[in-house]
Amino acid sequence: MDRHVLLIEDEPNIIEAIRFLLTRDGWSVDTHSDGADAVEAIRDAGPDLVILDLMLPGKSGLEILRDLRALPETEKLPVLMLTARGQSRDREMAERAGVSRFMTKPFSNAEVLTAVRDLLAQASQS
Amino acid sequence: MARDTLTGGRIRERRLIAGLKQADLARQVGISASYLNLIEHNRRRIGGKLLLDIAHVLGVEPSMLTQGAEAALIETLREAAADAVAVAAEVDRADEFAGRFPGWAEVLAGGHRRIASLERTVETLSDRLTHDPQLAASLHEVLSTATAIRSTASILAETGELEAEWRDRFHRNLNEESRRLAESSKALVAYLDESGGDDSRRGVPQEEVEAFILARGHHFATLETGQDEPNDLVRDAAQLTSPAARTIARDVLSAYCKDMRAMPLAAFLDALRETDANPLALAGIFNVDLAAVFRRLAAMPPGVPGSDAGLVVCDASGSIVFRKQIEGFALPRFGESCPLWPMFTALSRPMAPIRRRVSQTGRSAMVFDCMAIAQPIGTAEFEADPLFQSTMLILPVKGEDATGKPVQPVGSSCRVCTRAGCHARREPSILSEGF
Numbered sequence: 210m211d212r213h214v215l216l217i218e219d220e221p222n223i224i225e226a227i228r229f230l231l232t233r234d235g236w237s238v239d240t241h242s243d244g245a246d247a248v249e250a251i252r253d254a255g256p257d258l259v260i261l262d263l264m265l266p267g268k269s270g271l272e273i274l275r276d277l278r279a280l281p282e283t284e285k286l287p288v289l290m291l292t293a294r295g296q297s298r299d300r301e302m303a304e305r306a307g308v309s310r311f312m313t314k315p316f317s318n319a320e321v322l323t324a325v326r327d328l329l330a331q332a333s334q335s
Numbered sequence: 336m337a338r339d340t341l342t343g344g345r346i347r348e349r350r351l352i353a354g355l356k357q358a359d360l361a362r363q364v365g366i367s368a369s370y371l372n373l374i375e376h377n378r379r380r381i382g383g384k385l386l387l388d389i390a391h392v393l394g395v396e397p398s399m400l401t402q403g404a405e406a407a408l409i410e411t412l413r414e415a416a417a418d419a420v421a422v423a424a425e426v427d428r429a430d431e432f433a434g435r436f437p438g439w440a441e442v443l444a445g446g447h448r449r450i451a452s453l454e455r456t457v458e459t460l461s462d463r464l465t466h467d468p469q470l471a472a473s474l475h476e477v478l479s480t481a482t483a484i485r486s487t488a489s490i491l492a493e494t495g496e497l498e499a500e501w502r503d504r505f506h507r508n509l510n511e512e513s514r515r516l517a518e519s520s521k522a523l524v525a526y527l528d529e530s531g532g533d534d535s536r537r538g539v540p541q542e543e544v545e546a547f548i549l550a551r552g553h554h555f556a557t558l559e560t561g562q563d564e565p566n567d568l569v570r571d572a573a574q575l576t577s578p579a580a581r582t583i584a585r586d587v588l589s590a591y592c593k594d595m596r597a598m599p600l601a602a603f604l605d606a607l608r609e610t611d612a613n614p615l616a617l618a619g620i621f622n623v624d625l626a627a628v629f630r631r632l633a634a635m636p637p638g639v640p641g642s643d644a645g646l647v648v649c650d651a652s653g654s655i656v657f658r659k660q661i662e663g664f665a666l667p668r669f670g671e672s673c674p675l676w677p678m679f680t681a682l683s684r685p686m687a688p689i690r691r692r693v694s695q696t697g698r699s700a701m702v703f704d705c706m707a708i709a710q711p712i713g714t715a716e717f718e719a720d721p722l723f724q725s726t727m728l729i730l731p732v733k734g735e736d737a738t739g740k741p742v743q744p745v746g747s748s749c750r751v752c753t754r755a756g757c758h759a760r761r762e763p764s765i766l767s768e769g770f
Contacts, residue, residue: 220479222508226486229501233494264475293478315482318489 212329213237215256217247217273218291219265227260230318231325244268248276251283258328260321263292263299271306278307285335287328291316341409341434342386345400347375348437349393364388377434408433408444415447476519483512543580544587545658547572553659554636558592559600565589587657594631597623603631604639612640614706614728615688625688625708626726633659633728645703645729649678651722661729663701665747673746674759678727681707685723692732692742702732702742 214231218224219242228238241250245267251259259277263270270290277283290303293314303311309331310324350360361371364385373379381389390397409429416424425432433440487505491497497505557563565588575581598606598621610616614628621628626648632641645661653674658666666672672679677691689707707727715721746752749761 220483222483222487222512223479225504225508226483226490229490229505230486293475293482314478315485318486318493321486 212258213239213254213256214258214260214325215251215254216240216260217244217250217265217270218242218260218262219244220262226318227321230322234322234325236325242266244270244273247273248280248283251277251286252280256286257332258287258289258325260289260291260325263290263303271302274303274306274308285332287332289321289324289328341377341430342381342400343373343375343377343379344434344437346371346381346389346393349395349400350375353393355392360389360392363392377431408437408440411444411447412440415443418447418450473519473523477516477523480512480516480519484509484516487512540577540579540583541656543575543577544583547574547580547584548587548659550574552637553634554642555588555591555634556636558588559595565592590630591634594623594627594634597621597627598631603635607635607640624710625706626710626724629706629708629726629728641730643731646727647676647678647729648724648726649682650724651682653679653682656724661703661731663731664695664703664729667748671748671750673748673752675743675745675757676727677705677707678725681709681725681727682723685709685711685721692740693745694742695745695747704730704732706730 212235214236216224216227216231216238218227218240224240224242228240231238239254239256241247241254242265244265247261247265247268251273261270261273265273270292274288274290277286277288284307287309288307289310289312290308291312291314292299292303300311309328312320312324350357357371357375358368361368364371365388366385370379374381386397386400390400393400412429412433413426416426416429487509491502491505491509555563555568558565558568565585568588569575569581569584572581572584575584598617603617603621606617606620610620612632614625614632617628617632618625629646633644633646635642643661644659645664645666646657646659647655647666648657649655649672653672655666655672660666673695675693677689677693680691681687681689686709689705691705692702693705694702705727707725709723709725711721712724713722744754746754746757750764752760753764754760
């Protein structure tokens with residue numbers, strides 16, 4: 210089965226770097242940059258995992274995450290949240306909203322790869 | 336009902352202040368006690384000779400009984416009615432309400448004034464908070480750029496066989512992002528610099544007072560010449576927008592005037608030359624305490640020894656209550672200062688002058704001669720613990736003077752101090768751990 214990740218991020222060069230990393234690791238990567246219609250994009254794409262930036266134009270990553278958890282088809286979808294805001298309050302809010310993993314920028318490539326692999330492994334076991 | 340409905344309440348209030356019984360006052364003005372009772376409860380109109388007689392007995396101007404604080408009270412009640420949402424108050428009977436129920440009217444008016452004051456505070460704080468998203472956005476920009484650079488650089492460094500097309504693309508991205516990082520860092524620094532200026536922190540009374548004092552170079556020439564009084568300067572100061580700031584400014588200027596009277600400018604300038612600006616000698620000449628000399632030195636006009644000095648004052652809790660900034664020695668405002676400053680050492684040794692050469696780590700390694708003393712404030716009372724305030728003068732040490740003597744390393748605040756193994760550290764530094 211193809212491993213498919215949807216990256217929702219608005220920084221082109223971060224998109225490029227993560228896309229390269231994951232593609233090399235055997236993932237099929239789609240990207241989306243607008244928060245406003247991100248939920249629709251996720252439902253259309255049906256990915257195995259979503260990498261979601263917290264601060265997006267149109268709609269925040271936190272709102273998107275809450276919407277995903279309220280939908281039956283995405284309530285258990287693994288979501289790795291990326292943010293430049295590492296305050297504990299943001300982390301707590303993301304955890305309450307049902308985030309699978311929370312990662313603060315700047316992160317290393319190895320951390321991203323490990324997180325993505327772990328989340329997929331956990332999802333396949335459950 | 337007419338305005339004289341209020342007069343009865345005022346007569347009653349003034350009679351009680353005068354310690355007269357209703358019957359006594361009634362007898363003195365030739366009316367019955369029951370009639371006076373009706374007047375006092377605003378159930379009978381009053382005017383003419385009877386009003387003049389009552390005013391005379393009560394020892395007040397008749398206008399005190401017919402006008403006065405109630406006018407302001409009624410105005411406030413009307414404002415409260417106008418601000419009320421979805422409730423139609425009987426605005427045309429506001430004076431009757433105030434006259435018959437002055438206590439309740441005052442409660443209502445006081446509540447309205449309090450709400451207005453709190454609303455202003457909320458507005459002010461909201462204004463301040465609007466700066467925080469700006470800071471958050473700047474930091475987000477820096478961290479996002481750093482992320483892109485880190486990921487891209489790792490790919491270039493760690494990927495063995497990288498196609499030329501990808502390699503070129505990542506090099507280009509790296510170049511773009513490093514430029515962007517330089518720009519966003521510059522913008523962030525500019526923002527932080529502006530935050531220390533005189534406009535962006537409006538709403539915090541101490542900051543308004545600092546802006547007011549800074550605008551005059553910490554020296555008030557018109558006070559020195561007697562041309563102005565503190566109230567004149569406070570009234571005309573555009574920087575002092577809040578009542579709290581004006582109160583603090585008045586206190587600061589009063590202390591300034593007290594120091595000025597104890598150490599008149601001309602005599603102080605002469606003494607500066609004679610003593611080579613030695614604070615202890617100056618305190619002896621003018622018979623004043625050391626903290627007063629520190630304050631006076633820091634208030635000298637440009638070109639005079641001391642004019643380039645920094646000054647910081649903290650209360651017994653360590654909160655900074657006054658500061659005159661000096662280049663090279665960061666003085667954070669909000670309870671984050673380095674506990675190694677001599678000013679805090681002085682708090683643990685009240686009345687003992689402390690002198691240390693210090694240098695703030697992580698900055699340009701400038702050396703400063705800091706003199707501090709903690710002295711009691713207020714009047715001494717039996718069975719009351721003295722309350723201390725610590726004052727520190729910060730003098731730049733220049734040229735050869737900066738070498739030779741031991742220098743104590745201190746910080747500004749833990750967050751931006753990189754000093755390792757410091758027993759005074761309260762929290763990790765963002766410079767060593769966050770970036």
